[in-house]
Amino acid sequence: MSNGTGNRRSSTIRARDWFGSRLPIFWDNWVAAAGSVLIVVTVFLLLLLFILYLYNTLAGHESNPYVDLIGFMVLPAFLLVGLGLLWGGNLVRRRREKLGVRPHTPIDVTSGRFVRRALVVTGVTFAMLVGLGLFSFEAYHYTDSNQFCSYVCHEVMAPEAMAHSTSPHAKVKCVECHIGPGTSWFVRAKLSGIRQVFAVLTDDFSRPIPTPVHNLRPARDTCEICHWPERFHGSRLVTHPRFDDDEENTAQTTALVLHVGGPETQHQGSAASGIHWHVDPKNQVRYRHVDSQRQEIMEVVQSTPEGDIRYFRDADADSADGEWRTMDCLDCHNRPTHIYDLPHRALDTALTVGSLDASIPWLRKEAERLLRELEPNEDTETLISERLRAIYAEEHPEALAALEAKLQPTAAELTRILERNVWPAMNITWGTYASNLSHFDSEGEFGEGGCFRCHDGGMTTAEGEEINSDCDACHALLAVEEADWEGFEGLGMEAFLRR
Ligand code: HEC
Ligand code: HEC
Ligand code: HEC
Ligand code: HEC
């Protein structure tokens, strides 16, 4: 009995000597001790997460973003703090040694008091880690929410948030297109988010926010998660109601069958067709643009499925400046969700659904003029009512009474349209964020943008081949009741238009 006690005592003393001489840096003072405990606990949790991660990977489960978040960001941060504390504790120790001071809280690792304290410290650290973990979990959720993206930086994001909230993607979260899945883009986004919040706080950002967004995640990682290119096929009937600039606001309709097409890979041996010919991986189109908006295209290189290269060049191309880019969804769908109207489109829609009254003479014409001329202010509706009244009094006095009878709802709807599309604080006006999905400019004229950046017949190969500019390659026009579009003459369209 006594022997056993003696042995235990001597081994205790030996352990104390050993620890006491070799590893005091870990618990010589409370700073170092706190650091040690933090390190031990985080390493333990990291190990647990690592096992979970291995299990998920082996079992083929999707990696959980929250596990990633805690494993890749939160715990390593704690580990760094722990190492920092340890280092600080060691500084304290060395300073004391220099001054010849005995350790302030000599810690006896083998005493019951130490064990009790260590238990308390471990418990508190653990609770803190759990608390902070939950907090960062919530914080993470919050920074991923549309509210955070849109309203924390209200002035900056309000236009995009408004455009998004009325688009086909209104139910898709900002982060699904702007960040997408995976940890590395998540970390990149949060880092650039910190920079952006800073830019807003210091009022150091450009108005409007420049587009295209150069560091946007490639479309195949975002759009293609929900939209499966192989599924696109066939044609789609598109109708655009329009109203003329005349006294009666005469209603018209443009109807076209758009050849949306697609890769058609479900059918053995079939070739890609139509507009989504472009998304077949076998067809690659690269282009060189000389402006930051990617509107002025000088050269186009097409790799054909047979492995040939066709090289088209603009007759005006003189230098080799600019940037090369491979076409993807965003070169056509550059406005999938931040969709801004042009005045004529917004008015045609409002007149069609009846939120503007087409029985008010000259409304289509004068409303467009007014929308182009005014900017919203604190009381846009009054501004619009007064201007509208003045225009009618001067130009169409005979119609003033008809206008007055419906002035309030008319002004309210025009206010909505103006405030939805024009944002003076961000220098956003009609056409600032133009869409590439057509070939009409901001005045509704044929234009040179969109598809016609390449498909206007202006680019040729050395052999004189052009990029297809056949109207029928992209659509069949069923009805166009307006014959005075520029660009129709000589295209043989007149007969077509009157069918
Ligand atoms: C359906 C995908 C999608 C969603 C959802 C989305 N965006 Fe975008 N966003 C884009 C694309 C694509 C661009 C780039 C446009 C370009 O390069 O021309 C963009 C551009 C922007 C820009 C730059 C300015 C501009 O209009 O081009 C801002 C700011 C922005 N988005 C904020 C947001 C906010 C805030 C939300 C959520 C309320 C959001 N986005 C939701 C796809 C999306
Ligand atoms: C999280 C899923 C999701 C993502 C990511 C997404 N979309 Fe969509 N998209 C949708 C849904 C849902 C609709 C609406 C379908 C409907 O209302 O008929 C839609 C509709 C569309 C439409 C048809 C719009 C119309 O006028 O009918 C286009 C074009 C489109 N998306 C392009 C894109 C592009 C380009 C991107 C990448 C920048 C993208 N989408 C990213 C889910 C998504
Ligand atoms: C060459 C230009 C171009 C490219 C590249 C392109 N699209 Fe389209 N897409 C169009 C046009 C034009 C339409 C028809 C728009 C309309 O209905 O007004 C369309 C229609 C769509 C629609 C609606 C389909 C329907 O049948 O209603 C979706 C969804 C879509 N595109 C998604 C995508 C995605 C995702 C990508 C990238 C993988 C992509 N597009 C690449 C031009 C393009
Ligand atoms: C960056 C240049 C570029 C832009 C922008 C572009 N295309 Fe193309 N497109 C090409 C090239 C190059 C080809 C292959 C050459 C050809 O078919 O003449 C092609 C082929 C096509 C084809 C297949 C034609 C055929 O002969 O079968 C269609 C349809 C098409 N594009 C529609 C569109 C539409 C619609 C848009 C706009 C929404 C558009 N493209 C924008 C370069 C472009």
Ligand code: HEC
């Ligand atoms: C490279 C493809 C392409 C070619 C070539 C092309 N278009 Fe288009 N066109 C489009 C697309 C895309 C739209 C937009 C469809 C939509 O509004 O949804 C469009 C829209 C139109 C519209 C409807 C405009 C509106 O907003 O009401 C008319 C009219 C039209 N095109 C006429 C023509 C004529 C005429 C030609 C031949 C000289 C032609 N297009 C050549 C792709 C093309």
